[in-house]
Amino acid sequence: MKKVKADPKGVLTGAHYFDGDYALAEGALAAGCRFFAGYPITPSTETAERFSERIPYVGGVFIQMEDELGSIAALIGASWGGKKVMTVTSGPGFSLMMENIGLACMMETPLVIANVQRGGPSTGLPTLTGQQDMMQVKWGSHGDYEIIALSPDSPQECFDLTIEAFNLSEIYRVPAFVMTDECVGHMHEKVVIPPAEEIELVERKWYKGPKDKYLPYKPDNDMIPFMVKAGDGYRFHTTGLTHDERGYPVINAECQDVCVRHLVDKIKMNADKIIRIEENQTDTAEIVVISYGITSRVTTRAVHKAKKAGIKIGTIRLITIWPFPEKRIKELAKTIKAFIVPEINYGQVVLEVERCAKGQAPVIHVPHCGGWVHDPVDIFNAIKEASK
Amino acid sequence: MKDFEMKEEDRDEKNDPDDARHPDDVHPDDESHPMEELLRMDRIPHIWCPGCGIGTVVTSFVEALRKSEIDLDKTAVVSGIGCSGRVAGYIKLDSFHTTHGRAVPFATGLKLANPELKVVVFSGDGDIAGIGGNHLIHAARRNMDLMIICVNNFNYAMTGGQVAATTPTGANASTAPYGNFEYPFSLPYLAEASGATYVARWTALHLRRVTKSIQEAFGKRGFSFIEVITPCVTLYARRNRLGDGLNLLKYYYEKSEIQHGADTRTLDISYQGKLTVGKFVDKEKPTFLDCMNEHLARVLGDKYRFYGVSHD
Ligand SMILES: Cc1ncc(C[n+]2csc(CCOP(=O)(O)OP(=O)(O)O)c2C)c(N)n1
Ligand code: SF4
Numbered sequence: 288m289k290k291v292k293a294d295p296k297g298v299l300t301g302a303h304y305f306d307g308d309y310a311l312a313e314g315a316l317a318a319g320c321r322f323f324a325g326y327p328i329t330p331s332t333e334t335a336e337r338f339s340e341r342i343p344y345v346g347g348v349f350i351q352m353e354d355e356l357g358s359i360a361a362l363i364g365a366s367w368g369g370k371k372v373m374t375v376t377s378g379p380g381f382s383l384m385m386e387n388i389g390l391a392c393m394m395e396t397p398l399v400i401a402n403v404q405r406g407g408p409s410t411g412l413p414t415l416t417g418q419q420d421m422m423q424v425k426w427g428s429h430g431d432y433e434i435i436a437l438s439p440d441s442p443q444e445c446f447d448l449t450i451e452a453f454n455l456s457e458i459y460r461v462p463a464f465v466m467t468d469e470c471v472g473h474m475h476e477k478v479v480i481p482p483a484e485e486i487e488l489v490e491r492k493w494y495k496g497p498k499d500k501y502l503p504y505k506p507d508n509d510m511i512p513f514m515v516k517a518g519d520g521y522r523f524h525t526t527g528l529t530h531d532e533r534g535y536p537v538i539n540a541e542c543q544d545v546c547v548r549h550l551v552d553k554i555k556m557n558a559d560k561i562i563r564i565e566e567n568q569t570d571t572a573e574i575v576v577i578s579y580g581i582t583s584r585v586t587t588r589a590v591h592k593a594k595k596a597g598i599k600i601g602t603i604r605l606i607t608i609w610p611f612p613e614k615r616i617k618e619l620a621k622t623i624k625a626f627i628v629p630e631i632n633y634g635q636v637v638l639e640v641e642r643c644a645k646g647q648a649p650v651i652h653v654p655h656c657g658g659w660v661h662d663p664v665d666i667f668n669a670i671k672e673a674s675k
Numbered sequence: 676m677k678d679f680e681m682k683e684e685d686r687d688e689k690n691d692p693d694d695a696r697h698p699d700d701v702h703p704d705d706e707s708h709p710m711e712e713l714l715r716m717d718r719i720p721h722i723w724c725p726g727c728g729i730g731t732v733v734t735s736f737v738e739a740l741r742k743s744e745i746d747l748d749k750t751a752v753v754s755g756i757g758c759s760g761r762v763a764g765y766i767k768l769d770s771f772h773t774t775h776g777r778a779v780p781f782a783t784g785l786k787l788a789n790p791e792l793k794v795v796v797f798s799g800d801g802d803i804a805g806i807g808g809n810h811l812i813h814a815a816r817r818n819m820d821l822m823i824i825c826v827n828n829f830n831y832a833m834t835g836g837q838v839a840a841t842t843p844t845g846a847n848a849s850t851a852p853y854g855n856f857e858y859p860f861s862l863p864y865l866a867e868a869s870g871a872t873y874v875a876r877w878t879a880l881h882l883r884r885v886t887k888s889i890q891e892a893f894g895k896r897g898f899s900f901i902e903v904i905t906p907c908v909t910l911y912a913r914r915n916r917l918g919d920g921l922n923l924l925k926y927y928y929e930k931s932e933i934q935h936g937a938d939t940r941t942l943d944i945s946y947q948g949k950l951t952v953g954k955f956v957d958k959e960k961p962t963f964l965d966c967m968n969e970h971l972a973r974v975l976g977d978k979y980r981f982y983g984v985s986h987d
């Protein structure tokens with residue numbers, strides 16, 4: 288993995304007062320993203336607007352595509368053209384992208400997609416918040432594959448985690464997602480952008496060997512194949528069909544086994560390196576609240592109240608959602624009384640917590656259908672009930 | 676050339692006596708195959724049915740690649756899904772086999788990310804004008820610097836011969852078992868109306884003319900659209916009892932009438948009717964990147980960072 292410093296052209300060093308959507312665009316520019324294709328959709332549009340305003344001064348392309356099918360297809364093409372690429376969308380647009388997210392996984396294409404979630408299903412609540420695409424991001428395209436998804440809880444983290452998403456996407460040659468929501472997307476807060484030399488980026492794993500020896504899908508020791516870009520003279524082929532190391536289609540169960548296993552294992556086996564969670568007082572806790580994004584900020588109030596009430600409480604904030612931090616949840620399930628999982632949906636990440644807890648600790652969901660954040664009292668009541 | 680009459684009008688322009696070669700004359704498993712350096716020989720035999728016209732269009736394409744003075748290392752082929760969409764898998768250039776309907780936006784991203792590339796989209800009528808129709812018109816509208824080679828076999832072949840946006844009214848298809856009662860697209864008309872700067876239509880048997888059109892399009896910048904009427908022997912021809920591949924190739928060829936510069940509003944295709952072919956549009960217009968650079972430089976002045984390859 289080759290580390291490089293950020294290109295100062297894209298880095299707007301200083302303290303700013305931004306909303307999360309702008310911070311996503313600034314994070315992308317700082318990470319070296321020089322191609323953005325998008326289609327307007329509330330509440331994510333401001334990211335595209337910001338990028339379109341800034342990119343002429345940085346050097347790169349913004350294109351507003353005819354739809355989200357086009358945006359994601361253009362992203363994959365542009366990534367193979369050698370650029371770092373990003374798009375942003377929300378519910379309906381995210382649904383339209385699903386087929387080609389699978390293509391990006393199959394072609395092992397680095398790219399970043401931010402989803403500023405709103406309430407669904409369908410057109411749902413265009414202007415109001417939700418955390419309802421957390422399973423879709425993992426399972427929404429057909430077939431078996433793995434992706435990486437991060438969840439920022441502030442505009443600052445929208446900036447930081449976008450950079451991280453680019454780095455992870457380049458390291459593992461996989462689509463990486465910044466799964467934020469309308470609240471964080473439209474929340475204005477202080478965002479500190481460090482000097483370029485303090486921003487560490489990962490360079491794509493370019494192949495430099497002899498042309499006739501290049502195998503686009505031969506895993507290297509770290510499981511990740513080397514990449515080349517179109518125009519470098521390698522005359523390579525890549526396809527969405529099940530393929531061998533040459534990138535040539537092979538339509539049988541044996542090749543499928545190798546191909547799909549690789550797509551899944553390269554993330555699963557590296558999960559420990561990818562996963563980031565923030566733990567608080569879990570070593571002494573009887574009750575652990577697991578939350579992410581805006582909901583972890585709302586949870587803080589409930590946790591204060593619980594502490595005052597003498598409840599032994601700890602928290603886990605999921606920064607990485609996928610791959611899921613299953614090891615840690617499994618461990619904790621053996622020592623605690625219950626997990627509480629508030630999220631702005633009717634039961635998504637909670638299913639994963641249940642899977643990992645394996646019945647060793649009860650898992651209590653605090654659902655919310657979207658449109659607003661939880662009332663902290665609802666979370667507190669669930670904590671109190673579980674602590675009895 | 677056995678069993679085949681060259682048309683008078685085609686003879687005139689000849690340097691090369693075989694405008695309409697039998698596709699078997701250039702069979703891929705000939706060891707001294709002249710197309711070898713541009714085909715992935717390790718993937719031959721190909722999947723196409725014997726007598727399918729797609730191979731003929733590939734022959735014309737490879738011929739154009741050889742004749743055009745372009746840097747082949749900087750030439751990429753993008754296909755969608757379909758029998759025609761398999762072309763990317765056989766061409767030995769940087770080649771991308773993408774998803775159904777999305778070859779044009781994929782190519783758009785590829786081209787914009789690396790503007791020194793010549794990017795060719797090679798795919799079927801269903802892929803480009805059916806499911807991908809929205810991308811087609813918008814890429815043409817933007818005058819994206821892409822060449823589109825659209826194999827029109829009047830049906831969705833790969834999935835078994837279903838009706839398409841190009842199936843002539845009255846023709847049978849597996850999902851139009853009593854005949855198609857919809858109006859088909861006229862692709863050159865659609866392409867021109869959307870903004871394409873080069874538009875041509877040929878049949879697959881016009882090998883030399885297809886090659887020439889591709890060469891011309893390689894020599895241009897902007898959105899080029901080349902439709903090639905191509906027989907699908909196994910499905911469209913059989914279901915409509917139109918004979919074998921060679922017969923149909925010849926039939927299309929004989930039914931065609933070259934009218935360069937014809938008004939694209941007059942190019943409708945009726946079932947087994949006359950086929951007007953030729954080069955209909957050939958003009959110059961700034962491309963998407965030209966417009967972007969020119970406009971932003973004018974509005975933002977020195978602060979604008981020029982993007983891409985300079986053509987001054
Ligand atoms: C999203 C999606 N829908 C449907 C299909 C199934 N499908 C594969 S090829 C094809 C039709 C291809 O038709 P065309 O582009 O005309 O190519 P041809 O096979 O005729 O050369 C269809 C519908 C698919 N692969 N993806
Ligand atoms: S089904 Fe038709 S288009 Fe497809 S390979 Fe066979 S003849 Fe060609």
Ligand SMILES: [Mg+2]
Pocket residue numbers: 757799800801826827828829830831832839
């Ligand atoms: Mg077709």
